[in-house]
Amino acid sequence: MNKPRLSDTGKLSATAPGRGWPVVLQVLPSLVTGGVERGTVDVAGAIVADGGAAIVASAGGPMVHELERVGARHVTLPVDSKNPLVMRRNVGRLAALIEAHGVDLVHARSRAPAWSALAAARRTKRPFITTFHGTYGAGNLLKRRYNAIMTRGDRVIAISEFIADHIRSVYKIDPERIRVIHRGVDLAIYDPQKVSPARLIQLAREWRLPDGAQVVVMPGRLTRWKGQTVFLEALAKLGRDDICAVVLGSDQGRTAYSDELSRLVEKLGLAHVVRFVEQCRDMPAAYMLADVVVSASTDPEGFGRVVTEAQAMGKPVIATDHGGARETVLEGQTGWLVPPGDPAALAEALGRALSLPQMDYRRMSALATATVRRSFDKSAMCAATLAVYREVLAERQPAAG
Numbered sequence: 001m002n003k004p005r006l007s008d009t010g011k012l013s014a015t016a017p018g019r020g021w022p023v024v025l026q027v028l029p030s031l032v033t034g035g036v037e038r039g040t041v042d043v044a045g046a047i048v049a050d051g052g053a054a055i056v057a058s059a060g061g062p063m064v065h066e067l068e069r070v071g072a073r074h075v076t077l078p079v080d081s082k083n084p085l086v087m088r089r090n091v092g093r094l095a096a097l098i099e100a101h102g103v104d105l106v107h108a109r110s111r112a113p114a115w116s117a118l119a120a121a122r123r124t125k126r127p128f129i130t131t132f133h134g135t136y137g138a139g140n141l142l143k144r145r146y147n148a149i150m151t152r153g154d155r156v157i158a159i160s161e162f163i164a165d166h167i168r169s170v171y172k173i174d175p176e177r178i179r180v181i182h183r184g185v186d187l188a189i190y191d192p193q194k195v196s197p198a199r200l201i202q203l204a205r206e207w208r209l210p211d212g213a214q215v216v217v218m219p220g221r222l223t224r225w226k227g228q229t230v231f232l233e234a235l236a237k238l239g240r241d242d243i244c245a246v247v248l249g250s251d252q253g254r255t256a257y258s259d260e261l262s263r264l265v266e267k268l269g270l271a272h273v274v275r276f277v278e279q280c281r282d283m284p285a286a287y288m289l290a291d292v293v294v295s296a297s298t299d300p301e302g303f304g305r306v307v308t309e310a311q312a313m314g315k316p317v318i319a320t321d322h323g324g325a326r327e328t329v330l331e332g333q334t335g336w337l338v339p340p341g342d343p344a345a346l347a348e349a350l351g352r353a354l355s356l357p358q359m360d361y362r363r364m365s366a367l368a369t370a371t372v373r374r375s376f377d378k379s380a381m382c383a384a385t386l387a388v389y390r391e392v393l394a395e396r397q398p399a400a401g
Helices: 035-049 064-069 084-101 111-124 141-151 161-171 197-207 228-238 255-268 283-289 305-312 343-354 358-375 378-396
Strands: 023-027 053-058 073-076 105-108 128-132 155-158 178-180 214-219 243-248 274-277 292-295 317-320 335-338
Touching: 023 035, 023 084, 023 111, 035 053, 035 064, 035 378, 053 084, 064 073, 084 111, 105 111, 105 378, 111 128, 111 141, 128 141, 128 378, 141 161, 155 161, 155 378, 161 178, 197 274, 197 283, 214 228, 214 283, 214 343, 228 243, 228 255, 228 343, 255 274, 283 305, 292 305, 292 343, 305 317, 305 358, 317 343, 335 343
Parallel strands: 023 053, 023 105, 053 073, 105 128, 128 155, 155 178, 214 243, 214 292, 243 274, 292 317, 317 335
Antiparallel strands: none
């Protein structure tokens, strides 16, 4: 049996630090990369900063180091597995972890680990919270039953109003249990004033950007629903040779799709315009190099982190008119919304963005930055999440007197 294993920086202890504030266990499949992982680390850091103890159980990954840097603890468990036997064993592993650390509250952020985490929370009589990150493809009854684990928290955090509406309409849960908390941008990192010219020069050299060319950046992992093919077809319809389009993202082993994209570039005659970049360790600089940032997802994004990060850096965005983008883009003011899967509409929006007069561009840039700072700050997301923790824990307190 795999016993809970803490990373090298900590040891299991029956007395957890920060007992003046609850000990919170967050559970997710792994700590590789992505919005779920980023939110987990951000909230863990907020718990520690507020005097509490933050523990994260996952199968591990590169972001474990980030987690440890904010003062949280990581426990390596096979909670990424969808094998029913492993999931069943994870119930006992998580229950032991909860008791050993004196965990006060369990927060599950993904479906497979949520099944084990709920059973462990019930076994140890701890409150259970979930964060509902996407629509999860609820096309048939079996899939909806599997997904429904994410609606069984004492509170269900939805990352957008779009997701909250989806939960209400598909899963019919009590709306009083839903709390909408938009994802937050780390404004200490995504700050245009903090990106030095040296960082921009270095990244421009890595990307082989031609001098004087307008730059369009489309970040996102290489997977069909992110809309890379729509983007490439839009570039062909735009028909401009004086721009550079950067498709930024990893295929994560899906080489058939990345090969398809390369062939499409050749077929459309875009080889002199398009750059494929697998990884970027300096996303603030990447956004700063862009004249416009594109999110062309053909399926609705639950929130759309790229859209808010780009706007935080003062960049106009073009996003598809569905999902969370409707809550983060002010049409015609901070960017444009186009129909999903429509290369002609995307091409038209690209033409409009790339021909904006400087005064209009600066006005749009300033409003984009101000909007994110007002509505999508990481600190606000963390504060709202901690408020949900307190709300649930308060309900478990015995009545005074």
